[in-house]
Amino acid sequence: MNFELDDDHRMLRDLVQKFVAQELMPLEAAVMERETSGQDADLSPEERQRIDAVSKDLGLWSLDAPAEVGGLGMPHVALVAVNEALGSTVAKYTLPPDSPNLRMLATTVNERQREAYLAPYARGETISAIGISEPGAGSDPAGMQTRAVRDGDDWVINGRKIWITRAAEADFTILMAITDPEKRARGGMSAFLVDRGTPGFNVLRRIPMLGGEYTYEVLLEDCRVPGWKLLGTEGQGFGPMQVRLGTRRMEMAAWCIGAAQRALDMMRDYAPQRKTFGHKLSERQSVQWWVADAAMQIHATRLMAYDCAWKLDNGIDVRNEISMLKIFATEMAQQVVDNAMQCFGGMGMTREMPLHLFSGRIRTMRIYDGPSEVHRMVVARNLMDTRP
Numbered sequence: 001m002n003f004e005l006d007d008d009h010r011m012l013r014d015l016v017q018k019f020v021a022q023e024l025m026p027l028e029a030a031v032m033e034r035e036t037s038g039q040d041a042d043l044s045p046e047e048r049q050r051i052d053a054v055s056k057d058l059g060l061w062s063l064d065a066p067a068e069v070g071g072l073g074m075p076h077v078a079l080v081a082v083n084e085a086l087g088s089t090v091a092k093y094t095l096p097p098d099s100p101n102l103r104m105l106a107t108t109v110n111e112r113q114r115e116a117y118l119a120p121y122a123r124g125e126t127i128s129a130i131g132i133s134e135p136g137a138g139s140d141p142a143g144m145q146t147r148a149v150r151d152g153d154d155w156v157i158n159g160r161k162i163w164i165t166r167a168a169e170a171d172f173t174i175l176m177a178i179t180d181p182e183k184r185a186r187g188g189m190s191a192f193l194v195d196r197g198t199p200g201f202n203v204l205r206r207i208p209m210l211g212g213e214y215t216y217e218v219l220l221e222d223c224r225v226p227g228w229k230l231l232g233t234e235g236q237g238f239g240p241m242q243v244r245l246g247t248r249r250m251e252m253a254a255w256c257i258g259a260a261q262r263a264l265d266m267m268r269d270y271a272p273q274r275k276t277f278g279h280k281l282s283e284r285q286s287v288q289w290w291v292a293d294a295a296m297q298i299h300a301t302r303l304m305a306y307d308c309a310w311k312l313d314n315g316i317d318v319r320n321e322i323s324m325l326k327i328f329a330t331e332m333a334q335q336v337v338d339n340a341m342q343c344f345g346g347m348g349m350t351r352e353m354p355l356h357l358f359s360g361r362i363r364t365m366r367i368y369d370g371p372s373e374v375h376r377m378v379v380a381r382n383l384m385d386t387r388p
Contacts, residue, residue, distance in 0.1 A: 003306070005081070012074070013081035015058060020085045023054055027091040028354055031212075036351045041212020043093060051093055056124070061096050065122035066106050069114070076250055076309035083251050084302075087258025090357040096124030099251060101174060104130075104244035108191070108232035117172065117193055129170035130244065131161035131218060141185040141238065146220060148177035148190060155179075155192060155230065157200070157223040163368065167216035168203045171196055174244075175220075180235055191237040193229040200224065211360030245369055246312065249326045252365050253305045256333035257298060259358045263333075263340035264294040266355070270344060281343065290339040297332045304328060320382050323375035330366045337362060 005013065027047055035041035043051065055061065064079060065071020079099065086093060105118045105128075120126050137143035146159025157177050167173060173194045180188030194201055200223030207215045232240055268291060271282035281287045308321045337358045341348035348355055366372050 003303075005077070009074075009078040009081070012063070012078055013085070016060065016082045016085045019055060019058060019060065020089055023051055024086075024089045024091040024093055027051075028089060031091050032351065032354065032357065035212040035357065040214065041090065041092070041357055043091060048093075052096070052124075055093075055095055061124045062122050063095060064099055065097065065102060066118075069119045069122040071122050075313040076247075077306060077313055080250070080254050080302075080305050080309050083254030084258040084261070087255030088262045089258075090354040090361075092361075097121050097126075098128065100244045100247040101128040101130055103247045104174065104191075104240050105231070107243050108240045110228075112228055113193065113231065126171040127166060127169055129164050129166045129173040131164050131167070131173050131175045132241065133163045134160060135162050135217075141189065144176065144178055144184070144189065146175075146177040147181070148179050148192060148225075151224070153227040155225045155227065157192065157194075157220045157225060159220050160218070161220070162217045163207070163215045164218055165213075165215050167218050168206070173201070173218075174231060176237055176241060183235065185238050187235045189237045189241075190234050191231040191240060192225050193231055194223065194225055198223055198225070209360075210364050211357050211362075213361065213364070246318070246322050248369050249322050250305070250309060250312070252369065253301065253308075253325045253329035256329040256362060256365065257301055257305065259362060260294060260298050260301075260333040260336040263337045263355065263358065264291065264298065267291055267294070267340050267343045287343055290336075290343060294336040294339065297336065301325075301329050301332050320379055323370070323378045326370065327372045327375050327379075330362060331372065333362045334359070334366065 004010075027043065030047070031041050031043065034044075062071035063074045063082065064076075065073070067073045082095070086095070102118075102121060105113075105121065109118045117126075121128060131146075134144055134146060137145065146157065146161065148155045148157045157175065159177065161167075161175070164173070173196075175192045175194045177190060177192060178184055178188055179190040182188065200221045202219045202221060204217045204219050207217060209215055231237070267287070271287050271291070272280055274281045276284075304321070304325050308318050308325050311318045311321060337355055341355050341359065344353065344355070347353060350356075370378075
């Protein structure tokens with residue numbers, strides 16, 4: 001097996017690492033200052049505008065967008081290192097467009113939707129969101145209650161969605177709803193393209209999350225969507241949704257690798273400098289083991305990520321691998337960051353360092369896109385066929 005990246009993928013990795021070091025890392029102090037004062041731990045509009053211009057000039061937009069809509073068509077393997085670099089800073093930034101929704105659109109759009117939605121999204125001209133989760137339904141798609149009912153040429157949607165990132169800012173939302181209540185997730189779930197400002201699409205509240213982030217809750221009241229905005233085939237929304245979720249889980253694993261590597265690097269730099277009771281921290285066995293364990297776990301997670309990415313790119317079923325990766329990466333990063341916070345002692349408990357933001361963001365990753373417990377159920381079911 002060849003574990004080396006292709007030359008073009010390696011050059012992309014190096015370019016993104018340089019972009020993160022030169023453009024995003026210097027913004028961390030301002031991000032942490034805003035978060036400490038009760039604001040969002042996000043780039044300011046002015047910072048985002050400048051970073052957008054820089055990243056676009058570097059050719060970092062539309063990396064995995066299909067070539068027919070102006071993208072570079074990069075595979076999952078190429079994006080592991082890209083997202084690892086982006087995950088190594090708390091100055092959070094997504095290279096337009098967001099890959100998960102992009103790949104879901106690319107697998108489902110018809111020609112009209114390609115021109116109206118996919119093409120401008122692939123060029124980074126629009127923002128999208130996705131509405132899957134519902135209050136009380138959790139990670140069980142069979143518990144989805146949002147209904148879409150035909151009314152002439154239109155669909156009328158009623159229900160409630162929660163934990164939607166960018167719902168208030170998005171130009172359109174990919175909304176999952178039940179179109180056949182008897183089949184539900186097994187042939188009765190469909191996806192719809194709902195534009196911002198559509199009557200009946202009501203953003204109820206903004207929900208503060210750990211790590212200085214936030215999501216939204218949305219109420220759908222007789223939300224009328226034109227028939228041509230059914231995304232894909234009626235009743236067949238579950239499969240494309242899994243494409244989207246798989247892409248996000250790959251991103252999350254890479255972000256966790258990046259955050260853990262940053263925490264490890266911080267420990268390696270700090271431990272030889274700090275003395276306690278006459279000895280450097282780097283001479284303490286507990287610190288040595290934190291560093292050694294982190295290096296081993298990061299290495300293992302990175303190999304798992306590239307294995308899963310390669311299989312995805314080659315059309316291999318990765319349901320087991322992607323669940324294992326999602327669990328392993330998030331729990332690994334949580335432990336490494338926690339050990340780094342312990343290594344820094346009192347300073348590690350402050351909001352003057354990036355570790356607390358890493359910790360909060362990684363903690364949410366252990367829940368969204370499927371909590372660890374659900375993914376363990378999936379792995380066990382697939383290995384032992386424990387389905388009723």
